[in-house]
Amino acid sequence: MESTTRPPVRLLVFGRQGAGKGTQAVRLAEQFGVPHISTGDMLRAAVREGTEFGQRAKEIMDAGHLVSDEVMLGLISERLAQPDAVNGWLLDGFPRTLQQGKDLMALTGADGIDLALDLDVAEDVVVERISSRRVCSSCGANYSVQVPPTSPWTCDVCGGEVTQRDDDTEQAVRERLATYLLQTVPVVKWFEEQGLLATVDGVGDRDEITNELISLVTNRLF
Numbered sequence: 001m002e003s004t005t006r007p008p009v010r011l012l013v014f015g016r017q018g019a020g021k022g023t024q025a026v027r028l029a030e031q032f033g034v035p036h037i038s039t040g041d042m043l044r045a046a047v048r049e050g051t052e053f054g055q056r057a058k059e060i061m062d063a064g065h066l067v068s069d070e071v072m073l074g075l076i077s078e079r080l081a082q083p084d085a086v087n088g089w090l091l092d093g094f095p096r097t098l099q100q101g102k103d104l105m106a107l108t109g110a111d112g113i114d115l116a117l118d119l120d121v122a123e124d125v126v127v128e129r130i131s132s133r134r135v136c137s138s139c140g141a142n143y144s145v146q147v148p149p150t151s152p153w154t155c156d157v158c159g160g161e162v163t164q165r166d167d168d169t170e171q172a173v174r175e176r177l178a179t180y181l182l183q184t185v186p187v188v189k190w191f192e193e194q195g196l197l198a199t200v201d202g203v204g205d206r207d208e209i210t211n212e213l214i215s216l217v218t219n220r221l222f
Helices: 022-034 037-051 052-062 069-080 098-108 125-129 170-183 183-194 206-221
Strands: 008-015 036-038 088-092 115-120 133-136 142-144 197-201
Touching: 008 022, 008 206, 022 036, 022 088, 022 115, 022 125, 022 206, 036 069, 037 052, 052 069, 069 088, 069 098, 088 115, 098 183, 115 183, 115 206, 125 133, 125 170, 170 183, 183 197, 197 206
Parallel strands: 008 088, 008 115, 036 088, 115 197
Antiparallel strands: 133 142
């Protein structure tokens, strides 16, 4: 009888801030039954659980420094070794630099990454998306200039004040995008050179984008 066992699905998701990467990463992880591993969530979990690299990361962050590539790779290694990742995983937020990409490839092996997906959204589009975003200061509910709360800048969920975050101003967004261009675009191009990159237009209907991403992964792996 032919085996119906599905091969592991090991994915990376790239995209400028505001490209919809987080939303699509969650959907893809659910579709393929693998954990969505977000760098921020992973850091917080490792610190909370007191793992070896979590303790090191906490000391570094408490001192006000950035977590080094070595510690980040250690955290990734710990996370990918957990039981829920045995049949695959989706990494969101790592690697951010070319060195991290090469380190990840060394960690997983040449065949350890199936596909890197890049959501392509023009800079001006993501600047508009993020700079128009407004957030409830109490519960974190999201709104926008185009779709505000029912009452003027009062949260529909909890009644808290709805404001623009300091890091959502146009200047702050463009600074973050400049960092992405400098640090992360080189690793995206490097995965393309390895034959592992698939680029998808991130502008349009969310469901249609999701379906295109699912189709790309399915055609590549199954």
